Amino acid sequence: MLTSTVCAAISAAGLGIALLTAYRRRFLAATRIAAWALIPIGLVLTGITDWLTDLVLKPTVWAGFGILALSAALFAISRAAGRRRSRRAVTAGAQPPAVAPAASAPAASGGTRQSGAAPAEDFSDIEAILKKHGI
Numbered sequence: 735m736l737t738s739t740v741c742a743a744i745s746a747a748g749l750g751i752a753l754l755t756a757y758r759r760r761f762l763a764a765t766r767i768a769a770w771a772l773i774p775i776g777l778v779l780t781g782i783t784d785w786l787t788d789l790v791l792k793p794t795v796w797a798g799f800g801i802l803a804l805s806a807a808l809f810a811i812s813r814a815a816g817r818r819r820s821r822r823a824v825t826a827g828a829q830p831p832a833v834a835p836a837a838s839a840p841a842a843s844g845g846t847r848q849s850g851a852a853p854a855e856d857f858s859d860i861e862a863i864l865k866k867h868g869i
Contacts, residue, residue, distance in 0.1 A: 737778070737783045737784070737787055738778045738783065740774075741774035741775055741777065741778045741783060742775055742778065744771070744774045745771050745772060745773075745774050745775040747771070748767060748768070748770060748771020748772075748774075749768060749771045749772075751767055751771070752764045752765075752767040752768035755767055
């Protein structure tokens with residue numbers, strides 16, 4: 735009942751402001767103000783305000799929201815822990831098998847590289863450039 739009275743007072747005040755704005759020949763602004771002013775009384779007449787006040791003012795509803803938030807936090811924590819566990823397994827050497835094992839081998843570049851060459855030789859020119867620049 736109190737919410738109905740408050741919403742009616744807000745609507746009446748808004749309509750009064752709309753009338754004053756229309757008196758000043760600002761009809762577009764007055765129309766917008768009147769539209770906003772009619773929303774609270776419309777909500778009262780549809781019964782939404784009673785539903786909202788029951789939702790906001792009941793402690794059991796807030797306890798329910800708290801439980802839902804706790805549930806969402808537990809889901810997020812378990813998902814993060816699962817990702818962390820899978821990352822540790824990958825770094826520990828339990829890598830998933832390659833789809834095409836031959837595709838993961840480096841391709842020979844015009845026969846200049848021998849199959850028994852050490853991988854450190856591939857980066858010798860890059861290391862020289864980095865040393866030249868002090869990196």
